[in-house]
Amino acid sequence: MAYFSLLPRGVSTLGLKLFAIILSVNVAISAGVFLAVSHSIDRGFLDYLAQAQQSRAETLAAGLTRAWAQRGDWEWLARAPRRWPMLVHQELSEDRRHRHSPLGDADDFILRSSQGAFVIPPRGGHADPGDWQWLTLRYQDTPIGELGYRPPQHMMERMERGFLERQQRNLTIILASLGVASLLLAGGLAWWLGRRTRVLARATRRLTEGDYTTRLSGKGRDELSRLARDFNMLAATLEASREARARWVSDTAHELRTPLAVLRGEIEAMQDGIRPLNQDNLISLSQEVSQLERLVADLSLLSQSDAGALEVQLAPLNLSENLAARLEDAQGWLRDSGLSLEQSLDEAVMIRGDAHRLRQLWNNLLDNSCAYTNAPGTLRVTLRREAGQAVIEWEDSAPGVPSEELSRLTERLYRVEGSRNRASGGSGLGLSIASALVKSHGGTFVAFSSALGGLRWRLTFPLLIHEAH
Secondary structure (H helix, E strand, C coil): CHHHHHCCCCCCHHHHHHHHHHHHHHHHHHHHHHHHHHHHHHHHHHHHHHHHHHHHHHHHHHHHHHHHHHHCCCHHHHCCCCHHHHHHHHHHHHCHHHCCCCCCCHHHEEEEECCCCEEECCCCCCCCHHHCEEEEEEECCEEEEEEEECCHHHHHHHHHHHHHHHHHHHHHHHHHHHHHHHHHHHHHHHHHHHHHHHHHHHHHHHHHCCCCCCCCCCCCCCHHHHHHHHHHHHHHHHHHHHHHHHHHHHHHHHHHHHHHHHHHHHHHHHHCCCCCCCHHHHHHHHHHHHHHHHHHHHHHHHHHHHCCCCCCCCEEEEHHHHHHHHHHHCHHHHHHCCEEEEEEECCCCEEEECHHHHHHHHHHHHHHHHHHCCCCEEEEEEEEEECCEEEEEEEEECCCCCHHHHHHCCCCCCCCCCCCCHHHHCCCCHHHHHHHHHHHCCCEEEEEECCCEEEEEEEEEEECHHHHC
16 A cells, blocks of 8 residues: 555564554544534535525515505515515514524525516526425415525525535545544554564564573553563573573483492492402492482472373372371381471361372471481471361471572472582482472472471362361
């Protein structure tokens, strides 16, 4: 379209479409308004003329009746037809309603006697009865003549050259101004929207190419500003995900490399005769293989959790009995670690759970407490019902965890001390697995600082429906 040439260079296809739509809608509305208003003016003005002309004819008829009553016939007017324009003007001017009317032309009225002879004939001398409307003049209920007046339909050509032409000209100016304003508005809006969408398109393209540092300006409160903020959040998430993936691969390689290096070293020592091939050395090799198996199993479990394929057999389960039994079995483990157990468990707390997976969860929490709590220390476990949930508080004594590190404890292969010492830090997957197991039961797993000086884990599980009520 020709009006596209008025747009600034570089306007996007979306901008062009928006420009065309806005302009087309405004043009269509303007045309509709013009036609509707023109029709309304034509019909309304025609009705107005009809009423006004009839009123003028009635006023003139009253004046003619009075003049006839004074003279008794129409001869005075027939002999001096020049009096007709003056008479019409005088009679209509005396009525305030018609004093300034443009329809007081004497040529719009004719007069004939009661016998049908013209007293004042129409200009040109010929009167088609269909071209005139007639009003009977009566004096004391006796017809004295007929006043003919031109209907407004036959006056429209003259009026269109006056009032209607002015009104339609004004309307045309208004609509033309509206069209120009619509053109400017559509062009400006198309350029503004096109510029913002081009920026978003370029940023998206950089994002697909792997540049996750791309950010957009999120100023404003409109939908595009909210989209820009969502885009920035997506870019930040992808950037963090890439960093986490790289760290995950690096840490996993390290965890696998350590036991493999130990295995290789011990096997080479036996091959070189430095260490004898006996039962004790074989047990050491078996322990390293077991460590590898546990690490691979943990990685497999986390992979299944990420894929939503972690096998969990949920069934009605007495959480109180399940937890109490595991804590009872762990008494010896806790004593060997120098920890005393304090427990307060509500009875018969029912949830939907997997007994095997929950035992795995308790083992990971026990292992974390035993590994990181200084002896002598305390482990306190409570279980209660709260707002339709089963709530477990699992807390131990010193040492604690800095508050800024709490949110990172469930990250994979993350240790607070930052070392890769497996003797003190394990594989770094236990709490990640615990979090995955809790989530598989529809629960939450959040870390806090403990009043005992160590770490407090808050676990929640949905109660069975009948117990929640």
